[in-house]
Amino acid sequence: MADSTVSSARQLAYRALTRIDQTEAYVDQVDIGGTPRQRRQARDVVAGVTRQQRWLWFLITQLYNGTPNDLEPAVVRILKMGLYELLFQATPARAAVHQYVELAKDVVGKRVAGLVNGILRTADRQRDDLPQPDTGDPERDLAIRTSMPTWLVRRWAEARGLAKTEALLHRLNERPTYALHLFDVTPADLDDLGVAWTPSPYVDGMVRVEALQPVVQAGWLDEGRVMVQGEGAALVVDLLDPQPGDTVLDLCAAPGTKTRSIAHRMNGQGRVWANDHSAHRLQALQEAPGAPGIIETHTADARTLTPEDAPDAPTHVLLDVPCTGTGVLGRRADLRWRRTPNDVQELVALQDELLEAAARLVPPEGILVYSTCSLLPQENEERVQAFLDRHSDFEVAPPAHLPSDVQHNGFLQTDPVAHGTDGAFGARLRRTAA
Numbered sequence: 001m002a003d004s005t006v007s008s009a010r011q012l013a014y015r016a017l018t019r020i021d022q023t024e025a026y027v028d029q030v031d032i033g034g035t036p037r038q039r040r041q042a043r044d045v046v047a048g049v050t051r052q053q054r055w056l057w058f059l060i061t062q063l064y065n066g067t068p069n070d071l072e073p074a075v076v077r078i079l080k081m082g083l084y085e086l087l088f089q090a091t092p093a094r095a096a097v098h099q100y101v102e103l104a105k106d107v108v109g110k111r112v113a114g115l116v117n118g119i120l121r122t123a124d125r126q127r128d129d130l131p132q133p134d135t136g137d138p139e140r141d142l143a144i145r146t147s148m149p150t151w152l153v154r155r156w157a158e159a160r161g162l163a164k165t166e167a168l169l170h171r172l173n174e175r176p177t178y179a180l181h182l183f184d185v186t187p188a189d190l191d192d193l194g195v196a197w198t199p200s201p202y203v204d205g206m207v208r209v210e211a212l213q214p215v216v217q218a219g220w221l222d223e224g225r226v227m228v229q230g231e232g233a234a235l236v237v238d239l240l241d242p243q244p245g246d247t248v249l250d251l252c253a254a255p256g257t258k259t260r261s262i263a264h265r266m267n268g269q270g271r272v273w274a275n276d277h278s279a280h281r282l283q284a285l286q287e288a289p290g291a292p293g294i295i296e297t298h299t300a301d302a303r304t305l306t307p308e309d310a311p312d313a314p315t316h317v318l319l320d321v322p323c324t325g326t327g328v329l330g331r332r333a334d335l336r337w338r339r340t341p342n343d344v345q346e347l348v349a350l351q352d353e354l355l356e357a358a359a360r361l362v363p364p365e366g367i368l369v370y371s372t373c374s375l376l377p378q379e380n381e382e383r384v385q386a387f388l389d390r391h392s393d394f395e396v397a398p399p400a401h402l403p404s405d406v407q408h409n410g411f412l413q414t415d416p417v418a419h420g421t422d423g424a425f426g427a428r429l430r431r432t433a434a
C-alpha cells in the first residue's frame with residue numbers, strides 16, 4: 001500500500017485488525033506501529049470495531065444483498081471499519097466511504113469497490129433508521145443492538161431487569177474516561193498543563209480527566225507522581241482503610257495498583273506484603289516508580305498460603321480476586337468476547353477457594369476485604385453470603401466511612417450508570433474475637 005491514498009492510521013488499523021482476527025491477539029497488546037497520533041487514531045478504530053463487531057456484522061447481513069457468509073474476511077473487515085467510522089465517529093461520510101473503497105481496492109481488488117461503496121452509502125442514507133434485530137427474543141435483540149454476548153445480557157437482565165440492563169450496556173459502550181490518583185501533583189499543576197479535570201465525587205485526592213495524553217507526555221505516570229486508577233478500585237482501598245503502622249496482606253496484588261494506593265495511604269509506615277501467583281505480573285509492581293519502600297513482594301498461589309508464610313499479626317487482608325471483569329468491560333474492547341459462562345463457573349469456584357485460604361490468615365479482630373471488578377451477583381454478594389454461611393467467626397463490618405450512595409446492603413458497590421465509575425464490589429468482613 002506504499003503509494004495508497006488511504007490514510008496511514010486506517011492502514012495501520014486494518015493490519016492490526018487482520019492480525020487480531022488471525023492470531024486472536026489481545027487488542028490492548030497488539031503492536032500497531034506508526035506515529036503516536038496515527039497509533040491513537042488507529043487504536044480508536046481497532047477498539048471500536050472490536051467492541052461493536054456483533055452490531056456491525058448484523059448491519060452487514062441486513063445491508064448486503066448476497067449471502068453474507070460468502071463475503072471474504074478482508075471485505076468484512078473493511079466494511080466493519082467503514083461502518084464504524086460512519087456511525088460512531090464524526091468522519092464526514094464522503095471521506096469515510098472514499099477511504100474504505102480505496103482500502104478495499106488496495107487489499108482485495110477493484111472488483112469489490114462497488115460492493116463496499118454500495119453498503120457504506122446505504123448505511124449512511126439510513127443512519128437514522130437503521131435495520132433493527134427482531135428475533136422474537138428481547139434479550140437477544142438487545143445483545144445484538146448493543147454488541148454484547150447474549151449470555152451476559154441474560155445474566156444482567158435476570159439480576160436488574162431489561163431496562164436497567166439496557167442503560168448499563170449503553171454506558172459500557174461509551175468512551176471510558178480516566179481517573180487519576182494525585183500522589184505528588186496538585187490540581188493546579190493539571191491546570192498549568194492545560195488538562196481539564198473535575199474532582200472525584202467519591203475519592204479524596206482523585207480527579208476525573210477526559211484526556212490522559214498530556215499527563216503521559218509530562219512524564220508524570222513514569223515518575224509515579226500520578227497513577228491511573230478506577231474510582232471503584234480506589235474505593236476498595238478506602239473500604240480496607242489501612243492506617244500508618246498497620247500490616248496489610250494483599251493476596252492477589254499484581255499489577256499492584258491497589259498495593260500502591262495502600263502504601264501511600266500508610267505514609268510509608270508499616271508493612272504491605274504483596275503476593276501474587278504470577279511473578280511476571282508482580283514485576284510491574286516491583287518496577288513501579290515512586291512505590292513506597294514498605295512494599296514487599298512474594299510469589300505463591302494464595303490458596304496454599306499458611307500464616308507461617310506471611311508477616312505476623314496482619315491487621316488487614318485484601319483479597320482482590322480474579323473475576324470476569326464485567327465492571328470494567330468498557331475499558332477492554334475484547335473482554336466481552338473472551339468471557340464465557342464456563343469462566344463464571346470456574347472463577348466462582350476459585351473465588352471460594354481463595355476466600356477459604358484468606359480466612360486462615362486473618363487473626364481475631366482482623367479485617368478481610370473481598371473485592372472484585374465484576375457486576376455479576378454470583379461473584380459478589382453471593383460469594384460473600386456463601387462464605388458467611390460457612391464461617392460463623394466472620395461478620396460484615398458495614399462501611400460507614402464511605403459515601404452512602406456507594407454502599408448497598410452493607411457492601412461497597414459502584415455502578416457505571418449510577419456513579420459514572422467502573423463497576424466494583426467490596427465486602428469488609430471482621431473476624432470476631434477468638
Ligand SMILES: C[S@@+](CC[C@H](N)C(=O)[O-])C[C@H]1O[C@@H](n2cnc3c(N)ncnc32)[C@H](O)[C@@H]1O
Nearest residue numbers: 252253254255256257258276277301302320322
Ligand atoms: C483482579 S487482579 C488483581 C489486581 C490488583 N489487586 C490491583 O489492584 O492491581 C487478580 C490477580 O490475582 C492473581 N491470581 C489469580 N489466581 C491466583 C492465585 N491462586 N493465587 C494468587 N494470585 C492469583 C492474578 O495473577 C491477578 O494478578
